[in-house]
Amino acid sequence: MDRPYTGVIERLKNAGLRPTRQRLALAKLLFDGGDRHITAETLHAEVLAANVRVSLATVYNALHQFTRSGLLREVVVDSSRAYFDTNTSGHHHFFDEDTGDLSDIPDGEISVSSLPGAPAGKVLSGVEVVVRVRSQQ
Amino acid sequence: MDRPYTGVIERLKNAGLRPTRQRLALAKLLFDGGDRHITAETLHAEVLAANVRVSLATVYNALHQFTRSGLLREVVVDSSRAYFDTNTSGHHHFFDEDTGDLSDIPDGEISVSSLPGAPAGKVLSGVEVVVRVRSQQ
DNA sequence: ATATAAATTAGAATAACTCTAAACTAACTG
């Protein structure tokens, strides 16, 4: 394509974010492929591998801004590291405790029934199912 | 009771752990009451408040040992802090993102149907549902 | 009582972020 960034530029503008060199590179890696699960470190490594100099602080900033504006979703599966998912629609995950691999549970293979109401004075903000698996034994 | 530690001593011995002064104090706080949700910091504060000098490293060690031997369960709800639950039977949680409060979803108020099989070569190790709520608006 | 293996500890180290203040740049204005 002649203008490989147009889609991503639009996406950032719609989110109210300036399409800077850094955000463009990150957004391209994140959104120009299928659904992805990443951490700050893996995304930083990828963007450097693509020869765009971006600081780790900017990766963190971008991940949070993208999440705030709904382009990403955070998935909490590990108490020592934050994972982000480019698929922001409601779905659930397998998490391999040995490898750290996060993957989608295909739609329809799981369902949560009879959701409880939020406790008094609270507002529901999300429901996450994590199916933990292990590689060995 | 005359021997307030007998129960807890047995519990530790059954888990293959020496009933040391520190582990006894921690186990008493954890198991001599109803179900509890704690973090290393909160448990450390409690044990010091009970006037037993225990280092934070020992609290971390004990939490992991207790978890390994099935006396505790880790609940992953926050990517920056580990929570532990004294109720090790299968149940799910509310997590208040504003206050950090973790609470049980009463049994029967939620259920996960049609569990997916683990991906090839993997073994299922747990299923966790976290219902996130917020305090404000 | 002793020996020994296990447990505890202070303090250093690490990992994953977050913050700060200075330098840079996108985008608006005339």
Added chain:
DNA sequence: CAGTTAGTTTAGAGTTATTCTAATTTATAT
């Protein structure tokens, strides 16, 4: 376009939760 400004990036310092290390202490077996 040149100037202005507000938003963005960054290096490096700071923070927080947790783990590690090596020395000391303690529980238990003998």
